[in-house]
Amino acid sequence: MLYDMRKLDAQIALWLDEDCGQFDLTAKIMVEEDAQGRFAFNAREDMVLAGLPMAARVFRHLDPKLKLEALAEEGERIEAGTTFAIIQGNAQAILTGERVALNLMQRMCGIATLTAAYVAEIKGTGAFLVDTRKTTPGLRGLEKYAVTCGGGRNHRLSLDGGIMLKDNHIAVAGSITLAVARAKAAAPVLTKIEVECxxxxxxxxxxxxxxxxxxxxxxxxxxxxxxxxxxxGRVPLECSGGVRLDTIRAKAETGVDFISVGRITQSAPCVDIGLDDL
Known part of the structure; x- marks a missing residue:
């Protein structure tokens, strides 16, 4: 579960600017600037936790003194009704950051939860679930992080993470043999070459x-x-294309090494999380 948090700060600033406009009018009017608050993160459905450190970063962008206490770990299965974190400090800052933080977590937990369901289906087969580049623009790193929280593994993080020769690349090159030869001649020495067949x-x-x-x-x-x-067994084999929760087990039992599933990021529903006053 690797993620460079430094890359998140610029995005958080944009997200808060979009949500707040000039400032949070309701919080400014209704909450005294020095008022303190204590709120619980509550799971309103069963889920796998992902994104709590990122949510904490959202709140601390508004007030570095806010304290978030995690009561569960990333990747942990949480039952509906469970309080998995508590945040306390300046109430105005907490209420202003609430929606951005929850939106982010609900998306990430949704991906982790769906990923975990797919992983459970292939348990014991020897195959690994991997993600794809079917991610939300601007959120790829976070969504791929969420996949790992759910027990999946990452495929390429971006186009420079490996060479994948798909049908169109092969058509342009003239054949698989010519395409692989061209890739090998120019690729960095540690870069793997994958061929779609x-x-x-x-x-x-x-x-x-x-x-x-x-x-x-x-x-x-x-x-x-x-x-x-x-x-x-001479090279790893990846199964790809149209994999669903009800078909992945049979595909894994064919003996392939990896199964890539775009649905875990592309089609994952957000889970329901509440931030409730204590």
Whole structure:
């Protein structure tokens, strides 16, 4: 669960500026500037915790003296009705930062919770769940962090994190063999090259060309089992395309090493979290 918090500060400033405008008119009118408050973060549904350090950063942007006490850890399963953190300090600052902090956490916890459900489905198979680049622009780092809180693993964090030769790249290059050769000639020495294949003959070609990872794109379970036998453990195999919660177990049992699922970030619902006065 790695994240560079320094990158968050500039985003928080923009989010608060969007939400507040000139200032929080309600809080300015209704709450004395020196008033103190104590509020609980309450889970209103079962969830996996993700994003509490980020929420704390939102509040401290408004007042560095605010104190947030975590009662649960990132990645922990929390039942509905549980208080998982308490924040106290200047009431005006807390009320002003409430919505931005909760919006962020609700999104991240939603991703972590859905990720955990997928991870549970493939337990014991030997396959790992990985995310994709189907993330919200501007929130990728946070959403991929949330995936790890749910027990998943990260694929490329960005386009410079590895070379993925998809069908269009291969078409431009002329063949898988030519595409891999061109990539190997220019790539940094520690960079892996993954090749997307949607037919078994392409798997054979990618293997012979020296691919580091082979993606089995939208293949049937029978085709993936054949690919696993063909490759024989020489390189990792990734299953991708249209994976759902009710189909992932069977795909994992084909023997693939990784299963990438865009739904865990692209389609995760936000969970319900409340900030309640104590």
């Amino acid at each position: 949607d037919r078994l003959e392409q798997v054979d070609e990618a293997l012979a060309a020296g691919a580091d990872v082979i993606m089995l794109d939208n293949m049937s379970n029978d085709e993936m089992r054949a690919a696993v036998r063909l490759v024989g």
